[in-house]
Amino acid sequence: MGPVRNLLLVMAACSALVAALPGQGFAAELLMLEQKGCAWCVRWHKEIGEIYPKTAEAKIAPLRQVDIHEPWPGDLAAIRREAFTPTFVLVEDGREIARMRGYSGDEFFWFLLDEMLAKLP
Template sequence: MPTIFRVILSAVLMLSPAVASRAGLDTEATGNPDRTFELIVVEADGCIYCEIFRRDVLPAYQTSEQGKKMPIRFVDVNDVETGRLDFNTSVDIVPTFVVVKSQHEVGRISGYVGPENFFHTINYLLGSAP
C-alpha cells in the first residue's frame, strides 16, 4: 500500500503545473558590505527542490538567529559565472546553499537536505568559519 501511495504522489507532483521560479531575482544585488556573512542560494527555473526550500525552510530561516546573522540572496545557476561570486568550485546541483564571508566561500550545502539537516549544517558552517 505505501508503494502505491508513493507512485500516486509522484505522478501528481510531476503532472502538477510548475510554479514559476523566482531564480535570478537577486542577481543584480551585490553582497552586503555591512554584514560579514551571506547565504547565497543558487537555484534554477523549474527546480522543484528550490520551490520546496522556499516553501518549507525559507520562512523559518528568515526569522531564525542564523537568518539575522546571515542575510540570504538568490542567484540563478546560469548567472553564477557573471555574478562576481568567489566560489571554490562550480555549482553542479541546485539548489546549492553557499555561505560566504567577506565575499569568499566558507562552505556549502549541495542539494536540498530538509529543514533539520539544513539548520544543523548552517550552524556548523557558521561555527567553523574563520
Template sequence: MTFALVAGLTVLFPPASREAQAAQLVLFEGSWCPTCRYWNKTVAPNYATNDVGRLAPLRRVEIGTPRPAGLDKPNVGTIFAVPTFVVMEKGREVGRIEGFTTEKHFWRRLGNILSSQKLAGRK
C-alpha cells in the same frame, strides 16, 4: 523547524549587530528545480526572521544567469547542483551545502558551517 532546534541555534548564534554582519548565505537555485521549490516552501518563509538568517542574510542567484559581481570565480567555486547554498564571508566562500533533503538536515549543516567559521562571535 522544531522549537529545540531553533533554541539551540539561538544559543549558538546570538543576534549580530549590523556592523558585525560580514556573512551571507547565497542560494544558487533554478526556477525549474523541484528541490529548490521545496526549500522555498519549507525554509525560506522563516529564514530571515531567525537569528541565523540575520547573521547570514540570504542572497539568491538564478542558475543560468550571469553571476553578480563578487560571486565570480575564484570567490565562489563551480556550482554542480541546485540548490547549492554558499556561505560567504568578506567576499569569499567559507562553506557550502549542495542539495536539500530536510529542514532539520539543512539547519544542522548550516549551523556546523557557521560555528566552524566562528562567525557568530565576531564583532
C-alpha cells in the same frame, strides 16, 4: 571645529551605509544557488523560505538567492558556480567559508547550516 566635525559625521554615515549594502563583502551571507524548475529549491522555499529571514541564522548570514543560469554577480567572482541546485554557500568578505549541496529536509538543513556557521571566524 564645526566643518571638521560635520565632515567626520558624514564620513561615519557613509561608512555605515556602505557596510550595510548587500553583496559588498562586509558581512557573512548565505548564497542559495538555484535554477528554475528545481523541485528541491521549491521545497526549500515552502519549508524554510518564509522562516529563514526571521531566524538568528539570518541575522548572522542573510540569504541571497542567485540563479545559476543568470550572469554571475561580479562580487562573487571568487565563488565557484555550481550545477547542482539548491546549493548553499556561506560567504564572508568575498570568500567561501562552507558549502552545502542539496536539500533533503528542514531538520537536516538546520543541522548542516549550524555546522557551516560555526566555521565563521
